[in-house]
Amino acid sequence: xxxxFVFIAIITFGISANAQTNSNRIPNFRVNxxxxxxxxxxxxxxxxEDFISQMSWRGVSIENRWGIKPKLxxxxxxxxxxxxxxxxxxxxxxxxxxxxxxxxxFRTINTFPFQGTVHYTFTEDADIMxxxxxxxxxxHSNQVMQVGFFEEQRTITSFAxxxxxxxxxxxxxxxxxxxxxxxxxxxxxxxxxNYSFLVFxxxxxxxxx
Numbered sequence: 001x002x003x004x005f006v007f008i009a010i011i012t013f014g015i016s017a018n019a020q021t022n023s024n025r026i027p028n029f030r031v032n033x034x035x036x037x038x039x040x041x042x043x044x045x046x047x048x049e050d051f052i053s054q055m056s057w058r059g060v061s062i063e064n065r066w067g068i069k070p071k072l073x074x075x076x077x078x079x080x081x082x083x084x085x086x087x088x089x090x091x092x093x094x095x096x097x098x099x100x101x102x103x104x105x106f107r108t109i110n111t112f113p114f115q116g117t118v119h120y121t122f123t124e125d126a127d128i129m130x131x132x133x134x135x136x137x138x139x140h141s142n143q144v145m146q147v148g149f150f151e152e153q154r155t156i157t158s159f160a161x162x163x164x165x166x167x168x169x170x171x172x173x174x175x176x177x178x179x180x181x182x183x184x185x186x187x188x189x190x191x192x193x194n195y196s197f198l199v200f201x202x203x204x205x206x207x208x209x
Contacts, residue, residue, distance in 0.1 A: 032073075034065040035178060037203030041081050046193035051143070052107055058082040061201065063117065070124045075117045077135050077162075081199070083109040103147040111141040111195065113160045113184065127170045133191065135162035139186045141195065158186035168205055176205040 039059030043052050061079035068074055087105040115137030122130045139160040145152045166180025179202055186195035 009022065014194065031207045032066045033064070033205050033207045035065070035203050035205045037061045037063070037178070037180070037201040038202045039079065039081060040201050041083070041184075041197045041199045043197045045196040047195050047197060050193050051145075052083045052085045052109060054083070054085040056081055056083045056086075056197075061203075062131075065119060068070070071121045073121070075118045075119070077112045077113065077115045077117050077137075081109075081111050081197070083107075083111075083197075106144075108144045109195070110188070111139055111142060113137065113162070113186075115160055115162060115172045117164075119164075128174070129168040131166055131168070132164075133164040135160070135164065135182070139184075139195075140188065141188075154191070156188050156191060158188035161185050161187070166201070174207045176207075178203045178205045183186040 006142060014052060039061055041056040041059055059081040061077055063075055063077045065073040065075035085107050087107065089104065115135035117133055117135040119131050119133035137160050139158045141156040141158065143154045143156060162182050164180055164182040166178060168176040168178045170176050178180050182199045184197050
């Protein structure tokens with residue numbers, strides 16, 4: 001957690017220093033931009049009911065968006081979210097119910113989405129910029145359930161779909177504070193359940209030509 005905050009602080013300082021030297025040459029908010037976000041996630045659906053229900057405070061994502069029209073941009077998102085939970089005195093069925101193990105369980109999911117994105121901004125030339133977007137791509141996940149010396153691990157590749165909504169609030173002519181929410185749905189075959197979780201993000205946006 002501390003490393004994530006330090007990373008965001010370094011990025012913020014670097015962006016602010018760059019803003020002071022480039023504020024005269026970047027005219028408005030309708031240019032290409034880079035973003036780094038701190039992400040908090042809430043498990044939903046079967047993911048919450050069957051495996052992990054605790055909120056994740058460990059997440060980070062980076063984005064880049066290229067403006068193709070005054071209100072429209074395309075780009076990419078790469079993220080990392082860590083879910084973890086301890087379940088005490090739990091009996092876990094194994095081998096399709098032919099065996100079982102009891103004890104304190106430690107459950108984790110590390111998931112890494114890689115998505116192409118498209119975003120629409122509602123205002124063409126303003127300081128405060130509300131927007132909506134959609135991400136499509138894949139997610140690579142590592143799911144682990146550990147009881148004592150026993151460990152069950154699954155490596156999963158999923159189709160990832162992520163609708164998003166957010167707002168950018170100006171700090172200066174090239175830097176904004178960005179607040180957003182995105183719903184992650186990761187669909188994978190031959191697994192007991194799909195992943196779905198809601199992400200709340202706070203980040204820094206830096207515009208460039």
